[in-house]
Amino acid sequence: MSPTSNRIATPLLIIFGLVNLPLSMLLSPTAAMLPNFYLEYSAVTLAGLASATLVARLFDGITDPLIGLLSDRAGNRKPWMVAGALLVSASAWFLYNPAADAGLGHLLIWYLLVTLGWTLVEIPHTAMAAELSGDYHERSRIALYRQLLGFVGGILFMASPMLLIGGTTAFTPEVFRVISLFIMIALPVTVVGMCRCVPEPRRGLRTRSIRPADLWLALKNTPPLQYFLVTQILFGLATGAVMSLFVIYSSQYLGLAEKIPHIAMPMTLAMALGMPLWLQVMKRVDKHRAWAAAAVGMIATLGCVLLLTPGSGALVPMIAAMSGFGFFLGLSSIALPSLLADLVDYDIWKNGKDRAAIFFSFQALVTKLNQGVGGAIALSIPTLFGFSGKGELTSSAVLGLKTAFVGWPCLLLLPMIWLAWRYPLDRRAHGILARRLAARSAGG
Numbered sequence: 218m219s220p221t222s223n224r225i226a227t228p229l230l231i232i233f234g235l236v237n238l239p240l241s242m243l244l245s246p247t248a249a250m251l252p253n254f255y256l257e258y259s260a261v262t263l264a265g266l267a268s269a270t271l272v273a274r275l276f277d278g279i280t281d282p283l284i285g286l287l288s289d290r291a292g293n294r295k296p297w298m299v300a301g302a303l304l305v306s307a308s309a310w311f312l313y314n315p316a317a318d319a320g321l322g323h324l325l326i327w328y329l330l331v332t333l334g335w336t337l338v339e340i341p342h343t344a345m346a347a348e349l350s351g352d353y354h355e356r357s358r359i360a361l362y363r364q365l366l367g368f369v370g371g372i373l374f375m376a377s378p379m380l381l382i383g384g385t386t387a388f389t390p391e392v393f394r395v396i397s398l399f400i401m402i403a404l405p406v407t408v409v410g411m412c413r414c415v416p417e418p419r420r421g422l423r424t425r426s427i428r429p430a431d432l433w434l435a436l437k438n439t440p441p442l443q444y445f446l447v448t449q450i451l452f453g454l455a456t457g458a459v460m461s462l463f464v465i466y467s468s469q470y471l472g473l474a475e476k477i478p479h480i481a482m483p484m485t486l487a488m489a490l491g492m493p494l495w496l497q498v499m500k501r502v503d504k505h506r507a508w509a510a511a512a513v514g515m516i517a518t519l520g521c522v523l524l525l526t527p528g529s530g531a532l533v534p535m536i537a538a539m540s541g542f543g544f545f546l547g548l549s550s551i552a553l554p555s556l557l558a559d560l561v562d563y564d565i566w567k568n569g570k571d572r573a574a575i576f577f578s579f580q581a582l583v584t585k586l587n588q589g590v591g592g593a594i595a596l597s598i599p600t601l602f603g604f605s606g607k608g609e610l611t612s613s614a615v616l617g618l619k620t621a622f623v624g625w626p627c628l629l630l631l632p633m634i635w636l637a638w639r640y641p642l643d644r645r646a647h648g649i650l651a652r653r654l655a656a657r658s659a660g661g
Contacts, residue, residue, distance in 0.1 A: 224350075224352075224355060224358075225349060225350060225355065225358075225359065227362075229414065229415055230358070230359060230362040230363075231362060231366070232410055232411055232414045232415060233345075233346070233349070233359075233362070233363070233411055233415045234362040234363040234364075234365070234366040234367075235366055235407045235410070235411070236298070236338065236342055236404075236407045236408055236411050237342070237363050237364070237366050237367035237370065238366045238367065238369055238370040238373075238403065238407065239370060239399065239400045239403035239404040239407060240335065240338055240339060240342075240367070240370070240404060241366075241367035241368070241370035241371050241374075242370045242371065242373065242374045242396065242399075242400055243305065243309075243331060243335045243400065244332070244335055250374075250388050251312075251313075252266045253388075254388055254393065255315060255319075255324060258315065258317065258390055259315040259316070259317065259318075259319040259320070259323070259324070260317070260318050260319060260320045261315075261319065261320060261321055261323075261324050262321075265320070265321040265324065266324075268321065268325075269321060269324050269325050269328060270589070272325060272329070273328060273329060273332055274585060274586065274589055276329055276332065276333075277332065277336070277581075277582060277585050278582060280332075280333055280336055281336055281340065281578040281579075281581050281582045281585075282432050282575065282578045282579070282582065284297065284336050284337060284340050284341075284574070284578060285340050285344075285432075285572075285574040285575040285576075285577065285578030285579075286427065286429060286431065286432055286574070286575055286578075288340060288341045288344060288574035289344075289427045289431075289571065289572050289573065289574045289575055290427040290428075293417055294341035294342070294344060294345040294417060294574075295341075295411075295412045295417055297337050297338075297340075297341045298337065298338045298341050298342055298408050298411075298412070299405075299408055299409070299412065300337055301333075301334045301335065301336070301337025301338035301339075301341075301408075302334070302338055302404045302405040302408040302409075303334075303405060304330060304331075304333060304334035304337065305331055305334035305335065305338070305400065305401070305404050306400075306401040306402075306404065306405055307330075308327050308330040308331045308334060309331055309397045309400050309401050310397050310398075310401060311323070311327040312324075312327040312328055312330075312331050312397070313393040313394065313396060313397035314390065314393065314394055314397060336581070338404070338408065339581060340574050340577050340578050340581060341574055342363075343554060343574075343577040343580075343581075344573035344574035344576075344577050345417065345418065346359050346360065346363055346554065346558070347554070347557065347558030347561050347573045347576075347577070348418040348558075348561075348571075348573060349415075349418055351562060351651055351654070352651075353504075353559065353644055353647050353648065353651075354499070354500055356554075356555040356558045356559070357496055357499050357504065357551050357552070357555040358496060359555075360550070360551040360552075360554045360555050361492050361493065361496050361551045363554075364492060364550040364551055364554075365489055365492055367550075368485065368488065368489040369489075371485065372482075372485060372486075372489075374396065375478075375481070375482070375485070376482075377392050377395065377396055378392050381395055426570065427570060427572060427575075431570065431572055431575060432575060434568075435564065435568075435570075435572045435575045435576065435579075436579070438567070438568050439560065439563065439564050439567070439568065441560055441563055441641050441642050442560050442564070442576065442579070444636070444640065444641060445556060445557065445560060445640070446579060446580070446583055447636065448633055448636040448637050448640070449553065449580065449583055449584075449587075450583060450587060451629050451630070451632055451633035451636070452512065452549065452629075452630070452633045452637075453583060453584060453586075453587025453588070453591060454587055454590065454591040454594070454629050455515075455591070455625075455626035455627075455629035455630045455633065456515075456546060456549075456587075456591070456626070457587045457588045457589075457590070457591020457592050457595070458591050458592065458594065458595030458621065458622070458625055458626045458629075459519070459542065459595075459622065459626050460588075460592070461591065461592030461595045461596055462595050462596070462599075462618070462621055462622040463480075463481075463539070463622075464477055465596075465606070465618070466522075466618055466622045467480060467535060469604075469606060469610065469618065470527060470610065470615060470618050470619075471525060471527050471528075471531045471535060472527045472528060472529075472531075473529075473531065473532055473535065476532055479532065479536065480532075480535055480536050480539050481539075483536050483539070483540045483543075484536075484539040484540050484542065484543035485543060486540075486543075487540040487541070487543040487544040487547070488543040488544065488546055488547035488550070489547065490544075491543075491544040491545075491547040491548070492547050492548075492550065492551055495507065495511075495547060495548040495551060495552070496551065498548075499551075499552065499555075503640075503643045503644045504552045504555055504556050504644075505552075505556060505637050505638070505640035505642075505643065506637075506638060507548060507552060508548060508549060508552045508553075508556075508637045508640075509633075509634045509637035509638040511545040511546070511548040511549065511552075512545070512630045512633055512634045512637065513634060514541070514544075514545035515542055515545045515546065515626075515630060516627050516630055516631075517541075518538050518539075518541040518542040518545065519538075519542065519622075519623045519626060519627055520623065520627070521534070521537075521538045521541075522535070522538050522539075522622070522623055523619060523623055525538075553580070554577075554580075556640070556642070557576055557577060557580055558573075559642050559647050559650075560576060560642065561573045561576055562647065562650055562651065562654060563642060563650060564576070565654060566650055566653060566654055566657075594625070595621045595622070595625060595626075596621075598617060598620055598621035598625060599614065599617035599618050599620075599621050600617070601617060602614055602616055602617025602618075602620070603617065604617045604618060
């Protein structure tokens with residue numbers, strides 16, 4: 218399969234993307250549900266959870282770029298993914314099934330091992346996705362299949378209590394036991410299936426020339442990458458704030474605590490179902506312009522939330538508003554990896570090195586930091602207005618919630634829209650770049 222081929226067979230894209238189904242069940246859903254599970258069913262304290270989260274993010278700061286470097290230098294992607302899948306299979310059971318007396322040490326050891334296994338699969342997999350095709354539009358199609366199958370995994374995770382027990386949304390030890398067994402089996406099976414069926418793209422550059430210094434040089438010598446990451450940081454801080462406060466705003470202010478699943482599930486489905494539509498939009502509109510337009514839509518839907526008043530009557534409008542937000546947010550799931558794949562081509566042309574995994578490790582690290590930092594900032598804003606989460610809400614506390622949930626994200630999205638709209642590597646520029654790379658390859 219040539220990196221410059223225009224279209225990849227759909228069955229191959231499904232086999233390739235299936236890896237993301239069990240993979241997507243590991244970190245984001247786990248980060249949302251596992252803390253409360255450990256508080257309820259183990260000896261881990263709230264302070265211990267905070268410490269584990271901090272250590273995990275520091276660990277990511279080392280392992281993400283290191284695995285990107287090693288994957289680029291090795292010249293292949295598949296062995297790293299196999300190793301990661303095996304590590305997850307060996308660790309997931311212990312993470313999801315703690316004993317009643319399990320403490321911080323148990324959580325930290327197994328969480329870091331699962332995180333390391335996830336990174337060993339995720340970063341080479343996203344880098345390989347960028348290398349499967351050099352076509353501007355086909356990269357969006359590759360990202361679409363990968364992200365859609367990832368959403369299926371996320372939905373399966375969130376719906377697992379209802380599927381396994383029925384009539385409940387509680388993540389009990391029995392539920393986590395089945396989830397862990399599914400991941401332990403499904404991840405190695407999908408990785409091995411992908412390795413057998415999807416040829417690894419040839420990389421025309423010498424990979425041994427990649428050194429540890431490339432972790433810095435890749436950023437220093439690639440101005441469009443700096444531009445992309447700054448834009449992603451603003452976008453990620455905004456969405457991290459919304460996701461961190463969504464449940465609190467709906468429960469504490471709107472009084473919809475019992476209806477959170479009724480709001481969350483349509484929002485998730487809107488993200489997934491909107492992706493094929495966004496793919497068609499990006500055939501006609503440059504990816505970066507579509508990203509900017511989607512961010513405008515996010516601001517509009519967040520603004521609608523301000524019109525809602527507490528009570529049961531807010532449920533349907535809140536479902537509509539958050540589903541709209543999810544629809545616009547879904548574009549980023551396919552646009553961002555596709556845009557970053559184009560930057561890999563720029564790096565090959567400008568700097569003569571294929572550092573796809575390093576590039577995607579930067580994006581993975583920024584995403585994780587955005588979730589943590591964005592959430593922390595958003596959660597701190599209401600406290601400045603006297604919000605504590607206990608007792609009745611004062612008018613000042615309500616203002617704090619609205620500022621954090623709507624005002625702060627919109628403030629971040631405004632400069633992000635300006636940057637995204639002016640993104641330098643557009644369709645025309647990438648076309649010129651692709652032709653130059655093809656001519657260089659033919660001549661060399």
